[in-house]
Amino acid sequence: xxxxxSVERPHLQIGTSDPAGFFQAVLEVFEKASAGxxxxxxxxxxxxxVLLRFAGYAIADLFAGALEHLLDTSAGTxxxxxxxxxxxxxxxxxxxxxxxxxxxxxxxxxxxxxxDRFFTTYEIGIDILQMFDACRNSAIYWVRDYRxxxxxxxxxxxxxxxxxxxxxxxxxxxxxxxxxxxxxxVLIAGKSGSGKSTTTLACLSSELLLAGDxxxxxxxxxxxxxxxxxxxxxxxxxxxxxxxQIKPFISNxxxxxxxxxxxxxxxxxxxxxxxxxxxxxxxxxxxxGLKNTKLVKARALDAxxxxxPTTLLHLTRATEQAAHKINLLCRSLPVYFxxxxxxxxxxxxxxxxxxxxxxxxQA
Amino acid sequence: MSFYRVNRPDVVMESFExxxxxxxxxxxxxxxxxGSAPLIWEMIDRGCSVEETGSYLTAQYPxxxxxxxxxxxxxxxxxxAEDLIVPLADxxxxxxxxxxxxxxxxxxxxxxxxERYTDMQELLLLDPIHDVDETGWPRRKVEEEK
Numbered sequence: 001x002x003x004x005x006s007v008e009r010p011h012l013q014i015g016t017s018d019p020a021g022f023f024q025a026v027l028e029v030f031e032k033a034s035a036g037x038x039x040x041x042x043x044x045x046x047x048x049x050v051l052l053r054f055a056g057y058a059i060a061d062l063f064a065g066a067l068e069h070l071l072d073t074s075a076g077t078x079x080x081x082x083x084x085x086x087x088x089x090x091x092x093x094x095x096x097x098x099x100x101x102x103x104x105x106x107x108x109x110x111x112x113x114x115x116d117r118f119f120t121t122y123e124i125g126i127d128i129l130q131m132f133d134a135c136r137n138s139a140i141y142w143v144r145d146y147r148x149x150x151x152x153x154x155x156x157x158x159x160x161x162x163x164x165x166x167x168x169x170x171x172x173x174x175x176x177x178x179x180x181x182x183x184x185x186v187l188i189a190g191k192s193g194s195g196k197s198t199t200t201l202a203c204l205s206s207e208l209l210l211a212g213d214x215x216x217x218x219x220x221x222x223x224x225x226x227x228x229x230x231x232x233x234x235x236x237x238x239x240x241x242x243x244x245q246i247k248p249f250i251s252n253x254x255x256x257x258x259x260x261x262x263x264x265x266x267x268x269x270x271x272x273x274x275x276x277x278x279x280x281x282x283x284x285x286x287x288x289g290l291k292n293t294k295l296v297k298a299r300a301l302d303a304x305x306x307x308x309p310t311t312l313l314h315l316t317r318a319t320e321q322a323a324h325k326i327n328l329l330c331r332s333l334p335v336y337f338x339x340x341x342x343x344x345x346x347x348x349x350x351x352x353x354x355x356x357x358x359x360x361x362q363a
Numbered sequence: 364m365s366f367y368r369v370n371r372p373d374v375v376m377e378s379f380e381x382x383x384x385x386x387x388x389x390x391x392x393x394x395x396x397x398g399s400a401p402l403i404w405e406m407i408d409r410g411c412s413v414e415e416t417g418s419y420l421t422a423q424y425p426x427x428x429x430x431x432x433x434x435x436x437x438x439x440x441x442x443x444a445e446d447l448i449v450p451l452a453d454x455x456x457x458x459x460x461x462x463x464x465x466x467x468x469x470x471x472x473x474x475x476x477x478e479r480y481t482d483m484q485e486l487l488l489l490d491p492i493h494d495v496d497e498t499g500w501p502r503r504k505v506e507e508e509k
Contacts, residue, residue, distance in 0.1 A: 104501060106389060122501070124501050299379070300379060301379040301380070301382055301384070304377060304379065304384060305393075305395070308377065308384065308393075309384075309386050309393040309480070309483055310483060312375060312386050312388065313386065313388065313391055313393075313483050318375070318388070319372060320371070320375050320376070322375075323375045323376070323377050323386065324377065326377075327379075
């Protein structure tokens, strides 16, 4: 942790809706907090150059695990710049919230600080402020103390900011996993408990690569593509015994009474992580209890019902535009129920057979 | 006449063959409209009153007037109760400017079905009540547990 510094707190008028003024004030606090400890890391996410500017290693290291596979030192002008800091490790003092308490809405949305240009959330309880200025493609990620960032946030850091940045692009963050090879793969979608993580993690023992376990970035195009967002996997503790190869690498083994097991894939399985691939299908796992795995034709509607409600309700300020992008994605690919059997080795086998073509599964 | 509008932007909708999926972003529910419900929904969304919708459908499916009119009215009441549509004082558009959806003539009237799924609600039901501390930021009282 860095040494504490004394930073004068800017004075903001409480009760005024001035997102531009607040954003600028916070940027100035960040510049002071990061003086002498600024760490800049450049990533390529969804084909975009994303520059993360951290105030110190304490918080930078928390973001590293999920995004390390997307580091790109050759990247050019940023399409998005995010300033990331906390008070705890820098001694910074964030200016008081300029909005009255009644402005805190559902899912952390701050009324009066969300419009066509500014996107603002503050998550009470984990004390994370995220703010995006769409005109400058600049964002702020502030947390009161980096040590309070919960494990799930380290598994998908900045999910809201990335969603806001990509909303007008043919890109859509989707609650889904993705497995395949560089030449093509499938989206694995389903609600919690559907077998999504079991399916993606079963592929660790195969020739298939993982582009994501929980959230990926889908490119809506004539030939749909999936971009990896986070090289992490989360597994309900009861399911860990089925994956003995990952048990030594669980990052939070002493907290599994209240948390999912979190595994940083790039750190422990770097050869299994891929930045993306063309999509060939959407597969919707269904746990059958039977031994064998098989594919059963499904509809675009089934895929939409598996992906859209969870995605739209997870992502703050998701709109009809996001729903429509998911709809287009679901219509542009064949969809199958993946009736996942208890013999985990069959799961990647069935997916691989589909991907290699020439099987009865090709639509 | 009873006019309504779709409760945008709180309600996000997408249509598929024979089914429309609605997501209520504030309630955390999602819904499936099936049977004749997607058609009735579409007519409401195009500015038709409940009465106009009932008349249009009874003209397409003669002999089932009472059943159809009752079905439209019941669905509208369900949609209101779920905050998916919002009453309007007047027609949102002149009747002459509305285009009405085409109905497959070879089909028969099927009762509207509204299915509700509430399993996502927990995402939204975090209690927003909080205290503001000396730094000017809200905190939950449970923070000592961190």
